[in-house]
Amino acid sequence: MRIMKSIIHSVILGLLVSLLHQHYFPNCWSVHVTYPECVPSETRNLPLLVVVPFTEKDWSYIEKNLELYSTYYPCSSNFSGTVDILFWFHRNWKAWDRNSSALKRILESDTLKSCFRSVLTESANLKPNEDLYYYSYLKLSHVSSGTCNMFYPLFKKNFIRNGYDYIFLMEPDVSPIRPLWLEAVYNETQGKVFFQKGSIAQYAKRIITQHDYHINGNALYRVNDPCFDIILETAQREYRDAPFDGALYALRMKKSFHAWMRYYGHLFVYTDFILNFGDNPFSERQVLEKWPHTFLVHGKGRHD
Ligand SMILES: *[C@@H]1O[C@H](CO)[C@@H](O)[C@H](O)[C@H]1NC(C)=O
Ligand SMILES: *[C@@H]1O[C@H](CO)[C@@H](O)[C@H](O)[C@H]1NC(C)=O
Numbered sequence: 001m002r003i004m005k006s007i008i009h010s011v012i013l014g015l016l017v018s019l020l021h022q023h024y025f026p027n028c029w030s031v032h033v034t035y036p037e038c039v040p041s042e043t044r045n046l047p048l049l050v051v052v053p054f055t056e057k058d059w060s061y062i063e064k065n066l067e068l069y070s071t072y073y074p075c076s077s078n079f080s081g082t083v084d085i086l087f088w089f090h091r092n093w094k095a096w097d098r099n100s101s102a103l104k105r106i107l108e109s110d111t112l113k114s115c116f117r118s119v120l121t122e123s124a125n126l127k128p129n130e131d132l133y134y135y136s137y138l139k140l141s142h143v144s145s146g147t148c149n150m151f152y153p154l155f156k157k158n159f160i161r162n163g164y165d166y167i168f169l170m171e172p173d174v175s176p177i178r179p180l181w182l183e184a185v186y187n188e189t190q191g192k193v194f195f196q197k198g199s200i201a202q203y204a205k206r207i208i209t210q211h212d213y214h215i216n217g218n219a220l221y222r223v224n225d226p227c228f229d230i231i232l233e234t235a236q237r238e239y240r241d242a243p244f245d246g247a248l249y250a251l252r253m254k255k256s257f258h259a260w261m262r263y264y265g266h267l268f269v270y271t272d273f274i275l276n277f278g279d280n281p282f283s284e285r286q287v288l289e290k291w292p293h294t295f296l297v298h299g300k301g302r303h304d
């Protein structure tokens with residue numbers, strides 16, 4: 001009996017001491033500091049590439065945007081940045097655009113011609129089973145192999161790796177709310193190196209799940225950086241068909257990858273040159289009033 005009591009007492013004492021110890025000397029067992037294995041590379045002063053990934057259904061958004069660009073002009077006449085734009089179709093462009101009317105609309109746009117050095121088009125040639133996008137009630141998550149297969153391979157393309165420092169992913173439901181938006185995007189790429197720069201969710205009154213802290217996919221990304229390549233590959237391997245933007249966020253928050261957050265957390269940047277409203281309606285006028293640094297919005301619910 002007495003032995004039991006003293007054991008309990010020493011256990012309690014031990015716990016107290018260790019609590020105090022941790023509180024006052026939190027780092028005393030701490031192992032040596034660790035250092036990243038990979039050091040992000042400097043930019044090479046290469047142009048910016050705007051990538052517009054799209055499906056057949058998105059074409060009407062692209063047409064609307066091209067019209068909008070004549071009011072919200074992408075650049076001024078003295079814009080000195082070099083930017084290309086790639087229209088990146090999910091299937092086979094020729095099979096879809098038989099009479100080339102979509103191709104002509106893009107290549108003959110004066111607005112595009114005057115602000116972009118080159119207007120490029122390419123087909124991802126996804127097969128139907130690689131091109132899925134739906135909500136799975138079985139997994140309680142989005143299955144998004146279509147967008148993943150349009151996103152991750154961009155970072156492996158040689159012409160992108162060799163020709164650009166950053167890409168700006170701009171889905172067709174991203175649109176400008178004021179002129180000179182391309183200059184604003186370009187300006188964001190000048191200065192300190194980063195891996196991803198984009199918007200936190202603005203689509204709900206408050207943030208409900210942790211996922212809402214992710215940086216939306218419509219963002220600037222670093223290309224041809226060995227450290228970011230590892231992060232992208234790991235996100236794809238760990239989260240497979242989950243939306244890539246959520247995957248990149250989940251990876252940073254995952255405890256088993258804590259070192260990455262320490263080394264690279266500062267390279268994932270929240271910004272307001274673009275804002276993500278998702279499917280929620282928003283007022284163009286109010287955005288202009290409340291966010292003086294915002295040029296682009298992501299969302300289908302735009303109204304005046
Ligand atoms: C650049 O052009 C815009 C109009 O396109 C003009 O308002 C602005 O003053 C110009 N800036 C410079 C530095 O020339
Ligand atoms: C090309 O095809 C589209 C629909 O596929 C049609 O709306 C358009 O009028 C056609 N254009 C020409 C020049 O035939």
Ligand SMILES: *[C@@H]1O[C@H](CO)[C@@H](O)[C@H](O)[C@H]1NC(C)=O
Nearest residue numbers: 179180181182183184185187
């Ligand atoms: C981009 O940066 C240039 C040079 O600093 C500045 O003159 C211009 O106003 C900026 N444009 C936008 C749209 O922020």
